[in-house]
Amino acid sequence: MVISVIVPVYNVERWLDRCVTSIVGQTYKNLEIILIDDGSTDKSSEMCDAWSRLDNRIRVIHKANGGLSSARNAGLGIATGTRIAFVDSDDWIDSEMLSTMNQWMDEQSAVDVVMCGTIKNYENGREQCIDGDLPQRVFTSDQTLHNFLYRSNRMASAVWNKLFDATLFKDGEGKTVILFPEGLDNEDYYLLAHIYRRMRGIYFNPRGFYHYCIRTGSITTAGMNAHSLDKGISSERYCDYLEDSGYTDKVALAYGRMQGWYDTLSMMY
Numbered sequence: 001m002v003i004s005v006i007v008p009v010y011n012v013e014r015w016l017d018r019c020v021t022s023i024v025g026q027t028y029k030n031l032e033i034i035l036i037d038d039g040s041t042d043k044s045s046e047m048c049d050a051w052s053r054l055d056n057r058i059r060v061i062h063k064a065n066g067g068l069s070s071a072r073n074a075g076l077g078i079a080t081g082t083r084i085a086f087v088d089s090d091d092w093i094d095s096e097m098l099s100t101m102n103q104w105m106d107e108q109s110a111v112d113v114v115m116c117g118t119i120k121n122y123e124n125g126r127e128q129c130i131d132g133d134l135p136q137r138v139f140t141s142d143q144t145l146h147n148f149l150y151r152s153n154r155m156a157s158a159v160w161n162k163l164f165d166a167t168l169f170k171d172g173e174g175k176t177v178i179l180f181p182e183g184l185d186n187e188d189y190y191l192l193a194h195i196y197r198r199m200r201g202i203y204f205n206p207r208g209f210y211h212y213c214i215r216t217g218s219i220t221t222a223g224m225n226a227h228s229l230d231k232g233i234s235s236e237r238y239c240d241y242l243e244d245s246g247y248t249d250k251v252a253l254a255y256g257r258m259q260g261w262y263d264t265l266s267m268m269y
Helices: 016-024 044-054 068-078 097-107 141-149 187-198 230-244 250-268
Strands: 003-009 031-038 058-063 083-086 113-122 127-129 137-140 162-165 201-214
Touching: 003 016, 003 044, 003 068, 003 097, 016 031, 016 044, 031 044, 031 068, 044 058, 058 068, 068 187, 083 097, 097 113, 097 162, 097 201, 137 141, 141 187, 141 201, 141 250, 187 230, 230 250
Parallel strands: 003 031, 003 083, 031 058, 113 201
Antiparallel strands: 083 162, 113 127, 113 162, 137 201
16 A cells, blocks of 8 residues: 655755655555655755655655645645655654554544544653644544544644545545645645545544654744744635535534634734
8 A cells, every 4th residue: 555645845854854764664564655845945945856866755746835735735746656645854763654654544434534643742852742632543434523623632633644545535436635735834734634524434543653843934933923823714615515515513613713712822922
């Protein structure tokens, strides 16, 4: 079974080798590794090409800069794997992550997504396992959406600590129809709302396989900018989608909209 690993790359020459090394060194070897150079202006572009010459599992896309969503969508457009994972290029993953998560999905017959724990790595060397105290469990689609809208049990998180059944992104003819919203930050929440609505269930295990690097100047630490309202705008869009698709928990939807704008105000302050 091929797992497609989609890695958006933009001006990360300092961290890229660490990231790709962690992926090519996975104990699970049947990988399609897609590096999307999103118009990098440093050495990242050349580094991607160098990696593709070292490992024939690596495919490289060079494109004009369009942002994180655009890069991930380009990867989804060419991915051929049965299952899909995302890794950000300034992060890295444990060598057992994909093998273990693939096994979890094989063992859990009622799920289309599996999720591991996350370790935050700070520039000063400090580490923090942010969900290690939560129990492993299976959530149905409705349970996941409820927790997602109420921001509980880590269901409102990112795409990079998950492994997805690739069919969740496609229609009946195999065309990719679930995509990240281009031009809008908070893209993970938008996409997850769509995935959670389509899936049967998700299995969560708190084992900390994904290393999330907290660094100055990243999207999540950029301060006030043109995207400062995106969390609120995104919440309106994905709640509209859920309501239009027939999701009936009106209170949870109202809370999800409110929380999106609260997050926006909190970030501003």
